[in-house]
Amino acid sequence: MKDKLSRFGVSLEGELLRRFDAFISKEGYSNRSQAIAGLIRKEFVSDAFEHGGQVAGAVTIVYDHHKREVVNKLLDIQHDHGTIIISAQHVHLDHDNCLEIVAVKGPGAKVKALADSLKSVKGVKHATLSVTGAGK
Numbered sequence: 001m002k003d004k005l006s007r008f009g010v011s012l013e014g015e016l017l018r019r020f021d022a023f024i025s026k027e028g029y030s031n032r033s034q035a036i037a038g039l040i041r042k043e044f045v046s047d048a049f050e051h052g053g054q055v056a057g058a059v060t061i062v063y064d065h066h067k068r069e070v071v072n073k074l075l076d077i078q079h080d081h082g083t084i085i086i087s088a089q090h091v092h093l094d095h096d097n098c099l100e101i102v103a104v105k106g107p108g109a110k111v112k113a114l115a116d117s118l119k120s121v122k123g124v125k126h127a128t129l130s131v132t133g134a135g136k
C-alpha cells in the first residue's frame with residue numbers, strides 16, 4: 001500500500017538551490033521532490049548501517065581463480081553468512097578473472113561484515129558493496 005503524499009515548503013539560499021538543481025539534472029532525478037526523497041532515503045540507509053536496520057544490496061567481487069585457495073575461502077565465507085545471502089551469480093570474465101555478484105539482505109552491520117570479509121581475501125582484486133534500504 002502506498003502512503004499518501006504530504007507537501008511541505010523548503011527554503012534554500014539561491015546558491016545552494018542552483019547547486020541542488022545542477023545535482024538533480026546530473027543524477028537524473030525528474031524533479032526536486034524526487035531528489036529530496038532520494039537524499040533522505042540515502043541518509044536513512046547509512047543510519048541503518050550504523051544502528052543495525054535492514055538493508056539490501058549487492059557485493060561485487062573480481063578475483064583470479066588461479067590464485068591458491070581464493071575460491072575455497074570465498075565459498076567458506078559465503079556459507080558462514082548464508083542467512084543474509086539471497087543469491088550469488090558467477091561470471092567467468094576471461095581466462096583468469098571471475099566476477100561474482102552476491103545479493104544480500106539483512107542487518108546493515110552483518111552485510112558490511114560479509115563485504116569486509118570477502119574484500120580481505122587474498123587474490124580478490126576489486127570488491128564493492130552497494131546497498132539500498134530494504135524497501136521500507
Ligand code: NI
Pocket residue numbers: 065090091092093097098099
Ligand atoms: Ni569463473
